[in-house]
Amino acid sequence: MVKIAPSILSADFANLAQEIRRIETADYVHVDVMDGAFVPNITVGLPVVRCLRPVTRMPLDVHLMVDRPIRYVEQFCDAGADIVTVHVEADTPENTALALEKIHAKGKRAGVVLRPKTPAEAARPYLKACDMILVMTVEPGFGGQKFMADMMPKLRTLRDWIDQENPACELEVDGGVDPVTAKVVIENGANVLVAGSAVYGAADIPSRIAELRG
Numbered sequence: 001m002v003k004i005a006p007s008i009l010s011a012d013f014a015n016l017a018q019e020i021r022r023i024e025t026a027d028y029v030h031v032d033v034m035d036g037a038f039v040p041n042i043t044v045g046l047p048v049v050r051c052l053r054p055v056t057r058m059p060l061d062v063h064l065m066v067d068r069p070i071r072y073v074e075q076f077c078d079a080g081a082d083i084v085t086v087h088v089e090a091d092t093p094e095n096t097a098l099a100l101e102k103i104h105a106k107g108k109r110a111g112v113v114l115r116p117k118t119p120a121e122a123a124r125p126y127l128k129a130c131d132m133i134l135v136m137t138v139e140p141g142f143g144g145q146k147f148m149a150d151m152m153p154k155l156r157t158l159r160d161w162i163d164q165e166n167p168a169c170e171l172e173v174d175g176g177v178d179p180v181t182a183k184v185v186i187e188n189g190a191n192v193l194v195a196g197s198a199v200y201g202a203a204d205i206p207s208r209i210a211e212l213r214g
């Protein structure tokens with residue numbers, strides 16, 4: 001079944017506990033961590049994950065858009081993250097592999113993320129060590145951008161490799177997902193859909209979540 005991971009980047013940060021209750025029919029809470037260096041924006045970090053942990057039983061899906069995330073992955077696990085994903089562009093291949101190991105050593109799920117310009121091949125060395133691969137369908141940094149349909153061949157390639165090499169691995173898509181583009185990413189093999197503006201901008205959030213699932 002398709003899972004929905006609303007991004008709290010589009011929520012009201014002054015009322016996060018309440019904003020998470022509004023998405024309780026979804027599957028994961030997607031938390032976008034940005035450092036102002038890997039991406040040109042700054043969002044939230046460890047203290048926010050720590051505060052969210054006791055207010056929800058939903059898994060926290062933490063997307064790290066930070067340089068050299070290996071420095072922080074264990075702290076995000078300790079703060080309460082259930083899934084931690086790191087960008088392959090943010091460090092050396094050795095450190096990316098080591099970051100995945102550190103997340104697993106904490107008993108959490110680990111994954112790698114690909115920016116739009118990064119080819120599917122960049123994820124392949126980590127495929128067997130990943131619980132999730134995240135394909136960006138916008139340039140990371142901001143919510144509310146236009147969906148990049150030209151990422152679909154990459155998504156399809158990753159779906160084929162996952163089916164062959166590690167079928168338990170989830171394939172997540174992030175950026176510009178709405179009821180129309182959701183159908184396209186599902187057709188191309190995604191099973192976890194991140195959606196920020198399409199969820200928090202909806203008049204009726206539970207029915208929007210159901211609509212995105214297809």
Ligand code: DX5
Binds near residue numbers: 007141143197198
């Ligand atoms: C962008 C973030 C996304 C963002 C998606 O860098 O990783 O998670 O919140 O927002 P929408 O769904 O509005 O494109």
Ligand code: ZN
Binds near residue numbers: 032174
């Ligand atoms: Zn994200």
